[in-house]
Amino acid sequence: MSRADTARRSSRPGRAGIRDVAAAAGVSITTVSDALNGKGRLPDATRRHVREVADRLGYRPSAAARTLRTGKSGLIGLTVTTYGDEPFTFTEFAYFAEMARAATSAALARGYALVILPATSRHDVWSNVALDGTVVIDPSDQDPVVSELVRQGLPVVSDGRPAGPLPVTAWVDNDHEEAVLGILDHLADAGARRIGLLTGTSTDTYTHLSTTAYLRWCERVGQDPVYEAYPAHDPCAGAVAADRLLARPDRPDAVYGLFDPNGTDLLAAARRYGLRVPDDLLLVCCSESTVYANTEPPVTTLSLKPRRIGTAVVQLLIDAIEGVESDQPVEQVIPTELIVRTSSERRPPRTTVSAPRSPEAG
Amino acid sequence: MSRADTARRSSRPGRAGIRDVAAAAGVSITTVSDALNGKGRLPDATRRHVREVADRLGYRPSAAARTLRTGKSGLIGLTVTTYGDEPFTFTEFAYFAEMARAATSAALARGYALVILPATSRHDVWSNVALDGTVVIDPSDQDPVVSELVRQGLPVVSDGRPAGPLPVTAWVDNDHEEAVLGILDHLADAGARRIGLLTGTSTDTYTHLSTTAYLRWCERVGQDPVYEAYPAHDPCAGAVAADRLLARPDRPDAVYGLFDPNGTDLLAAARRYGLRVPDDLLLVCCSESTVYANTEPPVTTLSLKPRRIGTAVVQLLIDAIEGVESDQPVEQVIPTELIVRTSSERRPPRTTVSAPRSPEAG
DNA sequence: CTCGTCGGCAGGTACGTTTCTGCATGGTCG
DNA sequence: CGACCATGCAGAAACGTACCTGCCGACGAG
Numbered sequence: 001m002s003r004a005d006t007a008r009r010s011s012r013p014g015r016a017g018i019r020d021v022a023a024a025a026g027v028s029i030t031t032v033s034d035a036l037n038g039k040g041r042l043p044d045a046t047r048r049h050v051r052e053v054a055d056r057l058g059y060r061p062s063a064a065a066r067t068l069r070t071g072k073s074g075l076i077g078l079t080v081t082t083y084g085d086e087p088f089t090f091t092e093f094a095y096f097a098e099m100a101r102a103a104t105s106a107a108l109a110r111g112y113a114l115v116i117l118p119a120t121s122r123h124d125v126w127s128n129v130a131l132d133g134t135v136v137i138d139p140s141d142q143d144p145v146v147s148e149l150v151r152q153g154l155p156v157v158s159d160g161r162p163a164g165p166l167p168v169t170a171w172v173d174n175d176h177e178e179a180v181l182g183i184l185d186h187l188a189d190a191g192a193r194r195i196g197l198l199t200g201t202s203t204d205t206y207t208h209l210s211t212t213a214y215l216r217w218c219e220r221v222g223q224d225p226v227y228e229a230y231p232a233h234d235p236c237a238g239a240v241a242a243d244r245l246l247a248r249p250d251r252p253d254a255v256y257g258l259f260d261p262n263g264t265d266l267l268a269a270a271r272r273y274g275l276r277v278p279d280d281l282l283l284v285c286c287s288e289s290t291v292y293a294n295t296e297p298p299v300t301t302l303s304l305k306p307r308r309i310g311t312a313v314v315q316l317l318i319d320a321i322e323g324v325e326s327d328q329p330v331e332q333v334i335p336t337e338l339i340v341r342t343s344s345e346r347r348p349p350r351t352t353v354s355a356p357r358s359p360e361a362g
Numbered sequence: 363m364s365r366a367d368t369a370r371r372s373s374r375p376g377r378a379g380i381r382d383v384a385a386a387a388g389v390s391i392t393t394v395s396d397a398l399n400g401k402g403r404l405p406d407a408t409r410r411h412v413r414e415v416a417d418r419l420g421y422r423p424s425a426a427a428r429t430l431r432t433g434k435s436g437l438i439g440l441t442v443t444t445y446g447d448e449p450f451t452f453t454e455f456a457y458f459a460e461m462a463r464a465a466t467s468a469a470l471a472r473g474y475a476l477v478i479l480p481a482t483s484r485h486d487v488w489s490n491v492a493l494d495g496t497v498v499i500d501p502s503d504q505d506p507v508v509s510e511l512v513r514q515g516l517p518v519v520s521d522g523r524p525a526g527p528l529p530v531t532a533w534v535d536n537d538h539e540e541a542v543l544g545i546l547d548h549l550a551d552a553g554a555r556r557i558g559l560l561t562g563t564s565t566d567t568y569t570h571l572s573t574t575a576y577l578r579w580c581e582r583v584g585q586d587p588v589y590e591a592y593p594a595h596d597p598c599a600g601a602v603a604a605d606r607l608l609a610r611p612d613r614p615d616a617v618y619g620l621f622d623p624n625g626t627d628l629l630a631a632a633r634r635y636g637l638r639v640p641d642d643l644l645l646v647c648c649s650e651s652t653v654y655a656n657t658e659p660p661v662t663t664l665s666l667k668p669r670r671i672g673t674a675v676v677q678l679l680i681d682a683i684e685g686v687e688s689d690q691p692v693e694q695v696i697p698t699e700l701i702v703r704t705s706s707e708r709r710p711p712r713t714t715v716s717a718p719r720s721p722e723a724g
Numbered sequence: 725c726t727c728g729t730c731g732g733c734a735g736g737t738a739c740g741t742t743t744c745t746g747c748a749t750g751g752t753c754g
Numbered sequence: 755c756g757a758c759c760a761t762g763c764a765g766a767a768a769c770g771t772a773c774c775t776g777c778c779g780a781c782g783a784g
Contacts (some may be wrong), residue, residue, distance in 0.1 A: 028764045063492040065740035067426035068769050074490040097459045116476045128436040130425040264656040294626040296658045390734045427770035
């Protein structure tokens with residue numbers, strides 16, 4: 001005998017619940033759940049029957065109820081740094097897009113979906129979504145969001161090694177020092193006498209480590225550092241900084257730019273000053289963009305391999321969520337790749353070695 | 363007197379629940395709920411007291427339970443088209459990034475978060491997340507995902523007008539015909555005699571409408587259409603198609619490229635054939651990338667205003683979710699913007715007008 | 725003095741699952 | 755032939771919240 005509320009529920013024109021399936025299939029709720037989830041001890045006939053009835057009714061289990069019951073939502077947070085109201089950073093644009101793409105792909109392959117969340121602690125949004133874990137991009141030290149997440153016992157994996165004593169579950173990063181040193185050596189090999197740096201004013205680890213490596217290299221080879229720093233999130237400031245760098249009295253004859261748009265900015269600035277690339281100015285910048293393959297001239301770029309990073313970050317996070325004892329270390333260093341193009345290519349040896357360029361002569 | 367299960371629950375080392383707050387504050391669960399949600403009839407003293415206790419215990423309401431109870435999750439799906447395993451499209455890269463950025467921002471401002479989901483119907487993922495609604499980018503006609511969502515009664519807003527009789531709640535799009543006609547007129551004004559098109563082989567609305575508009579324009583002005591189509595998701599195929607277009611016996615003296623990378627590809631191809639831009643070849647492409655401001659020469663681009671589209675799509679969707687009777691139409695057309703740069707600029711008038719270029723002579 | 729009303733709160737139910745426990749039934753084995 | 759076990763399934767207790775309903779006291783009006 002059906003009770004009143006059962007009857008009322010069946011008459012709901014909305015979506016079919018597990019109860020409706022059970023009633024239609026003439027079995028209990030338990031049997032339906034077991035049949036659909038492949039659990040319990042059921043003969044194949046019952047399983048098939050239940051599945052068929054569920055299909056016929058268009059039954060979709062309620063994600064909210066499942067999450068409430070199991071404690072797992074299948075959702076992974078992806079924090080995006082914000083400047084003002086705008087999410088994402090301008091400077092890491094191609095990087096972020098590629099990284100997010102790989103992360104999305106890796107997450108989906110393991111049955112998880114990514115939720116885009118602001119790095120700023122907007123409580124109302126963060127607490128409104130049930131997360132199984134979070135991917136954090138370039139966390140600042142003492143990041144309040146990360147602390148809160150860790151306090152809740154959620155696994156947190158960061159892209160970029162944590163700055164301070166941030167207790168993340170795992171992290172993935174490049175070896176930025178090695179990368180910068182490699183580029184500087186590469187430029188020196190190509191004939192650079194004075195290498196400049198286009199860097200940022202922000203305090204994130206990437207900027208900091210790269211700049212420090214540059215300064216150390218300068219000290220080692222006995223070159224005066226010559227660099228310009230600008231707020232990397234401002235797309236216009238990059239062009240201005242590139243111009244400033246080439247306008248200096250101690251103008252460098254090679255430049256490494258830490259951020260994606262620096263290549264085109266430096267090319268434009270070089271044109272303004274009548275400098276030929278690579279003859280008068282060697283150029284390398286850190287970018288994931290393919291446009292540098294077709295610029296005039298093509299620009300040598302350093303790739304941080306965001307695809308591999310995005311994949312690794314998600315794998316580590318899901319491993320932690322599911323309690324898989326990964327034999328991978330919880331700190332993964334992804335190698336970078338220097339894509340050498342014309343802008344930094346060693347000039348063909350001439351009959352006479354050209355005299356060291358005087359910056360004032362440029 | 364505390365019952366056994368209450369005691370057991372209180373001993374849970376995990377997160378504090380609403381019960382714990384109620385017990386600690388010496389009030390009932392109802393009072394806690396009302397106090398925190400600003401409902402019910404409570405004196406301010408009680409409200410403050412409850413809030414303070416909740417803060418002290420670090421109470422965070424369970425998103426899953428709230429969702430289950432209220433039926434609202436605060437989550438919006440964002441479908442990304444996939445080619446093979448990879449989410450996002452290559453061709454719409456900057457467009458998608460900008461659009462997603464604006465959408466994320468708009469959603470967060472209204473207390474919603476975006477969930478990235480694949481356009482392919484991966485049932486296991488889709489049904490594992492409780493969505494309040496979905497943003498669909500460029501749905502194909504009879505899109506199974508959209509149909510399923512609509513069947514569930516969820517609002518769906520699409521970026522790009524739906525191709526077939528797809529029953530979306532609302533859509534936002536540009537007027538692609540008008541945009542293409544405007545560009546062709548612009549090129550003709552700049553002196554183009556034979557305008558070529560670089561288009562795609564896929565069947566999405568954008569490609570279709572743009573190509574059709576081109577063909578109609580050709581018919582109107584009596585020009586033989588000259589175009590190359592390539593699979594837009596393949597980044598290499600674009601360079602090849604650009605090359606083919608300029609290698610044709612009936613080589614165009616102006617080209618419009620429908621996709622983002624076409625500008626650099628066409629510039630590179632023009633260099634290979636010794637064509638000067640804009641003197642021998644006028645160039646426009648549809649792109650959101652800022653690199654075209656600094657190429658040699660700078661390239662005229664058509665912007666589809668993805669920021670405005672992303673914002674509009676999300677506003678419409680949330681309005682539908684919350685049942686707001688928007689006075690905006692459910693079909694919004696966002697104007698495009700032609701950013702004119704050197705690559706399509708009318709050559710300065712010479713003493714004698716140059717003779718109409720014979721394509722074979724190029 | 726009584727009755728209605730309103731403020732201030734507590735009890736309890738429902739949201740839709742998963743899963744623990746337990747009850748039959750039928751077969752096997754000592 | 756009885757004990758036992760595996761099989762096939764049902765009942766019911768959670769998960770944590772929101773909100774409907776209702777109780778109690780106080781106060782003003784009649």
